[in-house]
Amino acid sequence: MVALAQTPPSADRLRAMDDFLAEAWADQVGHDDRLRGLAVEVRFDRGVAHVTGEVAEPAELRLVRDRIGRLAGVFGVWCRVRVAGRDPVVVDLGCGPTKQWPGNLGLDIFPAPGVDAVADLSGSLPLADDAVDVFFAVHILEHLIDFLPLLDEAHRVLRPGGVLHVMSPWWGHVNAVADPTHVRLLDVQTIKGICLQRPPGTPRWYPLHAGCDGASIFADLTPVPADADPPTRAHLARFFD
Structure with a gap:
């Protein structure tokens, strides 16, 4: 179909x-x-x-x-x-010259105005455990062949109650394929997979919010411990099939 x-x-x-x-x-x-x-x-x-x-x-x-x-x-x-x-510690992943808010810490693989630390996002993040309150991954995941190690690193670095904000092109929109540097296609159901379908023992995420506007997908994820209760069916039904 x-x-x-x-x-x-x-x-x-x-x-x-x-x-x-x-x-x-x-x-x-x-x-x-x-x-x-x-x-x-x-x-x-x-x-x-x-x-x-x-x-x-x-x-x-x-x-x-x-x-x-x-x-x-x-x-x-x-x-x-x-x-x-206390001011939150907010990190823009792959920020380039543009941050979501002035004052955020910017990480990118290439040096540029606004980049505070050069880091390869496919490897370890140069950040301590439980050091960050908010991560922005805006138009980043689609550029990584395997973005799960980055999510695992974000899970390690986020404080309890911290949030990872994701925004990426939706697979059905031309923006997803128009950029030749995009190597992954994403959907809201990809977020469901991140939260519910990873093997036991891998870092777990709870979906605070997820959605699609017809051009981009959005997700707000918070890290949870391995023994946390799973999201209820009613909560998941707000976002996922």
Whole structure:
């Protein structure tokens, strides 16, 4: 059976969706006492929520992430939030000259303005265990023949409760094949495989969010210990077939 192509939303529709999401989030904050007093700012850009500000404890950040992620039309929840007075350590993998937020630590195989450390992402990351709060892997995985070692390294380096943000071209869009340096095709079901279908003893991930806008796939993943309970069927049904 041939899969039907998805058409990405137009720029006008994406702007309208962002306006809707901003209104929906404001309405949710207005009706939830747990959210109303939090000093966070949420900006929506083409369906991705960009969250900044400060919270008193990790549980408050988890609550914000979860409530935003439940809004229909959100493809990802990207956070750079101070927790208990501490700035998060945020790393852009393969950043080139562009970082997702100024002040992030940039790693890339090639030196360039904005690259803070030169590193081969197919090997070990020059970072200590439990040292990072947030990783961005934006348009990176499709360039790696085997990206699982990079995910394993991100799992090692992330602190408990940390998040890996993934964005890659969707396999059914021309962007996936137009760049000759792309060596992998990805789908939302690839994220399911990362979280649920790897052999016992390999690092485990829990999907906080996953989605596709018809051009790109998005995933927010958090590392979990080997003995953690698996995601519920209801949670997985939000993202995967």
